[in-house]
Amino acid sequence: MATAPAAAGLPIFYKDLVPLNSKEHAKFKTRPIDNAKFMDGQHAVPLTVEEFVMASRHFPIIFSAGDNPVPLALMGMNEGVNVFMDESGQFTTPVYLPAYIRRYPFMLARLRPDADELSLCFDPSSDAVGEFKKEGEALFDGEEPSENTKNILKFCEDFEQAGARTHQFVEELSKAGLLMDGEVSIQQEGNEQPFVYRGFQMVDEDKLREMRGDELRKMNQNGMLPLIHAHLFSLQLMRELFASQVAQGKVPQAVELPTA
Secondary structure (H helix, E strand, O other): OOOOOOHHHOOOOOOOOEEOOOOOOOOOEEOOOOOOHHHOOOOEEEOOHHHHHHHOOOOOEEEEOOOOOOEEEEOOOOOOOOOOEOOOOOEOOOOOOOHHHHHOOEEEEOOOOOOOOOEEEEOOOOOOEEOOOOOOEEOEEOOEEOHHHHHHHHHHHHHHHHHHHHHHHHHHHHHOOOEEEOOEEEOOOOOOOOEEEEOEEEEOHHHHHHOOHHHHHHHHHOOHHHHHHHHHHHOOHHHHHHHHHHHOOOOOOOOEOOOO
C-alpha cells in the first residue's frame, strides 16, 4: 500500500518549506505542540540505522519496495491507520518517536536543485513556529541565530549524517542480495481467508544463513549484523500491530504495505 503522495514532491508531513532567515523571521519563535496531527494519514515513518534497536521494541521495521529501499517504522497495517495515536493526534501509549517525527517542522534542504549547500528550512503551516507573543523560544538574537536555532540546526545535521549512513547500509544489503520481496499472512479468527500483506522488502533469512563466514564477520565488525537482527526480530510485531488495529475497530484490509 502506498503512502499518500507529499505535496509538490515534499517529504511526508511537510506541506510547504521556507528557508529560515533573520530578515523575514526575526521575531519568530518555536513552541512545543501537544499533538501530532501533522502525521495524519501516515502509517509508516522513515528510520535511520541508529534507531533500529530502540524502534524494534515498538514497531515492525520494513524496507520500502522499489530500487531505492528506505527503512520504515510501521505504525499501522493499512493506509491512514496509526494504532499508537487517537483522532486528536495524541499518542495513546508510551512509544519511541523516530527522529524523522522529532525533526518536524524543520529540515535541511537544497534551495536549488543544482546547489550543494543545505539550508535550514521549516514548514510555515506548523503551529510550532510563528510570531508568538508570550510563549516560545526565539529563533534569532538580533541578526544572529539563537542557541535554540543552533540546537535545531545540529539536530538536522545529525539527522542528515544518519541518513547517509542508512543509505550506505541499505546499499550494502542490496549488493549482498539480502533484500527480498516480503509477505506476511495473518489468520484472523472468524475469517476463512488470511490477510496477506505484500509490497515491502525484508532481509532474506535463508540467504543470510548461507553467507560465508568471512562475509558474516565483516558484517558483524562494521555493525550491520546487529541491525539486520533488530529488523528481523521486529517483524514479529506485525501480528501485534494487526491485533491492535482489530481491537480499535479499524478493519484491516489485505493490501500492500507502504512504499517510500
